[in-house]
Amino acid sequence: MMIRVAIVDDKPNNRRVITDKLGRDDRFMVAFEARDGEDFLLRMKDLAGTEYPHVVLMDLEMPHVDGVTAIATASSLYPSVSFVVLTIFDDDEKIFKAIRAGACGYLLKDESGKVITDMLINLRESGAGPISPSIAYKILQMVQQPELVKSEKEKQENIFLLSDREKEILQLLSEGLEYKEIGSRIFISPNTVKKHCISIYQKLHVSGKAQALRIAYTKGLI
Amino acid sequence: MMIRVAIVDDKPNNRRVITDKLGRDDRFMVAFEARDGEDFLLRMKDLAGTEYPHVVLMDLEMPHVDGVTAIATASSLYPSVSFVVLTIFDDDEKIFKAIRAGACGYLLKDESGKVITDMLINLRESGAGPISPSIAYKILQMVQQPELVKSEKEKQENIFLLSDREKEILQLLSEGLEYKEIGSRIFISPNTVKKHCISIYQKLHVSGKAQALRIAYTKGLI
DNA sequence: TGAAGGATACTCCATTTGGATAGTTTTACA
DNA sequence: TGTAAAACTATCCAAATGGAGTATCCTTCA
Structure with missing residues (x-):
């Protein structure tokens, strides 16, 4: 049985390109085209x-009704239909909104015709929605850090006036290295490492490794 | 520059198959093989x-230490290293746990050698982790059903199987308290505090306060 | 030119920690 | 009710840590 495909894009040329890609494959037929969500x-x-x-x-x-809104509406009204985003946009927010709206796939327009048709066939056979690799990785990151999007926590690296060397030592300290390990890593004596550590503690107004690391992690020093 | 790859699998035959697949491509070299997480x-x-x-x-x-635990530990200790799951398992829970532990990619073992090498090259060039298409779709569904992700979210804190008491100790440790201070705070002997700390280090597969705190901070344990 | 601060290195000393070993009590569960 | 897991206690030892002091060399800057 042929797979009926609908194409929704406001650029007539885009619709034609996609229609052509699918037209070469007799497993597909274009059910209809639409110029926007409405x-x-x-x-x-x-x-x-x-x-x-x-x-x-x-x-x-x-225009009128964008893709996310159309998917959100139609995926509720027509649950048997699969909605696949096919676009040039790959920013996190659009991906996230489209998926939450009910898209079961997300393809970038620069995918080849064969990749797209193969993935659509696979969708039909296994139910697995088609996803471009670079999009898949971004989705993975969403799962990895759900509340990530508020990135850009300002690194206030210098409010404690640590020297470059001290910041370097602090970094190595956070990796769990001991004095002698740090020393051999950056080619100085373990005694010197210790001296740096004590200076760091003084500048951070703490007494001890654990407290220093707490400040380092929570203030974004490392 | 060649891409150094480590292979971790308990089946010698599996390791050999992967080594062979990579061996045909001179862009890769196998840095080492390991038989389990430990x-x-x-x-x-x-x-x-x-x-x-x-x-x-x-x-x-x-055996000994599974892949999820190994990734959770190592991704904190070695943030510059990319961890890619390569397995036959494709159930939601394993995928979710591995991603939350810090995996940047998830490949199924039935992928061809070329697909794997292509995706690893792409990982090197663009930073996008390799993900098998069927896995990508399952990850998309996780984003689609946030309540599912959320209910399992708490499990993230327990992938190291710390007891309540150990989590409490870890929290206090992160505040920079010493054994005796922790002991008097929760009314136990400093000796007992130390015993708990050592148990924590064993469960986190680290040796020392700094590394334990690193994992605690980066994995959201505290 | 001289003061200030950073980086280096060392010593002495008390405390803290990691690791091992060996127990007892309490709690949870099948 | 028995057993396993967790929590608690204890002691020994070697290593690592923190704190303080001292000193040299170098660069920067007023």
Whole structure:
């Protein structure tokens, strides 16, 4: 059975390129094209359940109703339809919003025709949504650090007026090295390492390794 | 420059297969092999920073110390090293745990040699971790169902199987208190505090306060 | 030119820590 | 109710740590 595909993109040229890529493969047929999210939702309303596309290739930035909104609406109304983002945008926020809206795949437009068709066939056979490798890695990072997006915690590296050497020692200290290990790593005497450590503790107004490391971690010194 | 790869798998035959796959490509060299997580952590300790592998291909189910624990420990201790899971397991929980532990990629063993080498080259060039397509889709679903991720989020804190008492001690240790101070704070003997600390170090597979605190901070244990 | 601060190196000393070993009590669970 | 796990206590020893003091060499800057 042929896979019915709908294409939603505001650029006629983009739609034509995708249609051509799929047209060379007789496992696909383009059910319809839409120029934006609103157009897509209206066309879906006119279809009977048996005419729904299996897959919708959806651009993101479009007039009237954008891709994320269209996916959020349509994935609820038509749960049997798979929504795959096909766009040039690869920033974290768009990826995140599209997935949360209900996209089951995310492809970049620079993927080759064969990669796209292969992944769509696989979607049909195994249910696994198609995802471009670079997008997959960004999604992995979202799982890795859920509250990451508030990046850019200002490194106040110099409020304690540590010298370069002292910052270097502090870094090595945080890696769990002992005086003698640090010494041999940067070619100075363990005694000197200790002297640096004591200076660091004084500048940080702490007494001991653990407290110094606490400040280092929480203030972003390392 | 060649990419140094370490291979961690308890089956000698698996290690040989991977070594062979990489051996045909002169962009790679196998830095060392290890038979389990414990073996891997011990071998890493003996290396100088310049000898660290760029990438570690890690199986998950292994005796002594499993892959997730090894990644959790080593990704804190050696932040410059990339950890890629290479396994036959594709169940959600293993994937989730490995990613949260610090894996930057997840490959299935049935990937061809070329796919693996291509993705490792790409990791080197773009920093994007290699992810098998079917795994990528499962990760996407994790983002889609945040409550699932959230309920398992607490497990992150327990991948090292610290007891409540040990977590309490670790918390106090991070505040820079000494054994006797911790003891009087929670009304136990300093000797007991020390015993707990040593147990913590064993469970975290580290030797010393600084390394334990590093893992505690970077893995969100405190 | 001379003061100030950084980096280096050393000594002496008391304290803290890591590691091993060997127990007892308490708690949890099957 | 028995057993396993966790929590607690204790002691010994070698190593690492922190604290203080002293000293030389170098660069920077007023």
